[in-house]
Amino acid sequence: MLFQEKLSSNTIEAIKSLFDADIVLNQISFQKTRKEFEGDITLVVFPLTRVSKKSPEETANSIGDYLVKNVSEVEKFNVIKGFLNLSFSSADWLQWFAGVQNESNYGFAAPNSGRTVMVEYSSPNTNKPLHLGHIRNNLLGYSVAEILEANGHKVIKTQIINDRGIHICKSMLAWQKWGNGETPESSGLKGDKLVGRYYVEFDKHYKSEIQELIDTGQEKGDAEKNAPLILEAQEMLRKWEAKDLEVYQLWETMNGWVYQGFGETYKALGVDFDKLYYESDTYLVGKDEVLKGLEKGIFFKKDDGSVWVDLTADGLDEKVLLRADGTSVYMTQDIGTAILRYKDFPALEQQVYTVGNEQEYHFKVLFLILDKLGFEWAKSCYHLSYGMVDLPSGKMKSREGTVVDADDLVEGMLVEAKEQSQDKGKVEEMSEAEANELYKTLGMGALKYFILKVDPRKRMLFNPEESIDINGHTGPFIQYSYARIQSLLKKAPRNLNLMATDFELNEKERNLLKILNDYPEIVIEAGNEYSPAVIANYVYELAKEYNQFYQEVPILKEIDEHVMAFRLVLSKMTGEVIESAMKLLGINVPEKM
DSSP states (O other): OTTHHHHHHHHHHHHHHHHOOOOOGGGOOEEOOOTTSSOSEEEEOGGGHHHHOSOHHHHHHHHHHHHHHHOTTEEEEEEETTEEEEEEOHHHHHHHHHHHTTOTTTTOOOSOOOOEEEEEOOOOBTTSOOBHHHHHHHHHHHHHHHHHHHTTOEEEEEEEEBOOSHHHHHHHHHHHHHOTTOOHHHHTOOHHHHHHHHHHHHHHHHHHHHHHHHHTTOOHHHHHHHOHHHHHHHHHHHHHHTTOHHHHHHHHHHHHHHHHHHHHHHHHHTOOOSEEEEHHHHHHHHHHHHHHHHHTTSSEEOTTSOEEEEOGGGTSOEEEEEOTTSOBOHHHHHHHHHHHHHHHOTTEEEEEEEEEGGGHHHHHHHHHHHHHTTOGGGGGOEEEEEOOEEBTTBOOOTTTTOOOBHHHHHHHHHHHHHHHHHHTTTTTTSOHHHHHHHHHHHHHHHHHHHHHTSOTTSOEEOOHHHHTOTTSSSHHHHHHHHHHHHHHHHHSOSSOOOOOOOSOOOHHHHHHHHHHHHHHHHHHHHHHHTOHHHHHHHHHHHHHHHHHHHHHSOSTTOSSHHHHHHHHHHHHHHHHHHHHHHHHTTOOOOSOO
C-alpha cells in the first residue's frame, strides 16, 4: 500500500514522541481502509494501547494529530473505534501515479527471486479423454504457474502422464476383444475419445461377469477379484512390465492416439508444459527407491511378499508400496517422479502438485515417505488441493460413460458465446474471422474466469449460462470493460501525457487509484496463497469501479485539458492492469466487442 513503509517509521517516531515508548516494526499493522469509511490506509491501534496506556480512541487521535503535523503525505484522518483511517493528498496520489503509469509489467516482481518452482497439473490417465475436473485442474495449475512467475520465480510447468497400470490395460484388453481394428481415422473420433470408449466397454462386460459370478453364489468382493476380464487385465499388466512385444506395441499405439487427442484439448484450453514425465519411466525409479528403503529398514515386507511402510507412529496408516506380485502402485510412481525431477533440475526448491482434494491423504503419505527416505526437499513439497466441479445436472461418473467431456464443454461455451454476441448485435461490423475469434475469446474467458474466481479449496458448481452473462461477475463483463477502454482511447487526442499534478481528485478517481495501487500486493498475495481467485476477484472489482467512473465522470467532454489527460491516462493504465491480471488467469481480452 502507498507510503506504508514510510508511515511505519513515522508511527514508531510518533509512539516515541507521544508516549515515550519504543516499539518495533512488527507491532505496527496497516490494512486497507474499508469501503464504507473515508481514508486511504488504516492503522490498527489496539496493539499500541499497551504502550500508550490510553483508550484506543485516544491513542488513535493522538497518533493521527502527530502524523498530520509531521508527515507531509498525511492530509487528514478520522478514527473509528480502534482504527485510525489516514487520507493522502491529491498531489501525493497524482505524484505516485505519474511515477508508475508507464511501468512495464506493473505489479510484477523482477524475475530474480532465485527460486525455481515446478508446478504439476493435468496429469491424466491415458485410458479416457479429459473431463470437467481436468479443466479446473489445468486452468488452476497453469494460472498458479503464471502467478508464481509474476512473483519473480523461475517456473517449470509439468505433468506426469499416467500411461501404465491396470486402468490402461482395461482399455487395451477391451480394444483387443471388441475393437475389430478400429482406429481414430476409421472411426472419425479423437484418439482419446476412442480409447475412452473401450474403457467404458471393459467396465460394461466386467460388471456383467461379476453379476454372473454372484448369481452362482460368490460374494461380491470375491466376484470382483475372480471375474475373467480382470484376471486377463492383470495378466496383461504383468506382460507389459515384462516388456512383452505384442502388449508393448499395442500400448504404444493406443497411447499415441491419446496423446494426439490430449494435445488438441490443451491447445483449446490455452495451456502448455515445459517438461513431461511418464509413469512408465518413473515407476522404475520408485521401485528401486522402495527396495533401497526396504534394505535400510524404512519399509517392511509382509508374508505375501508385498512391501509396505508403517506410518501409524505419524498418525497415519500402513501403506502398500509394492504388490505381492512385485508390480508397483501410484505411490511407487510418485516417489520415483519426485526424485527424478530433483535430479533433472538441481536448482528446484519446491514442487507444487495440483491434484483434487480427494488425494489429500495420498500426498501427506508421499511427502512423509520422501522425508523418511532422507530427501530434505520433501518438506517444501506442496499439495495444491482443490474441490470438485459439478454441473447443474449433477456429479460425473467416468466409468459409466457419463463423464462431462472437456471438448464438449469447450465447444458448448463457444456456441453460447456466439449466440450471446449475435443476440446483442456485437458482431455486425466484424468479418467472419474476427467474429469467430471473438466467440473463442469470450467463450474461453467465460469458462476460465468462472472456474478461477472460486477459491480452489471449495467445491463449485459451474453454470455455463451464468458464466457468459456480460452483466454479471463474469469474464465477459471484465473483457467488455477492457474493450470499452480501448474504444475510448481510440477516440482520444494523440500523445496524451499526465502534465499536471495540482488538481483535486474526485471520489471516483481516488477509488480507481487506490485499486490500481493494490495490484502489486494482490499479485504477491495470490502467489503466497496459490490462488488465482485473489487475482480474479481483484480484477472484477477494478472493472466494476472503472465502469462506475466511466458512467459518472466526464472524460472526452472534460473542459480542463490537464484533467482530461489524467482521466485518459488513468483509463489506459486501468486497461493495462486488467489485461495483465487476466493474462495471469490465462484469459485474453478483446480490443473490441
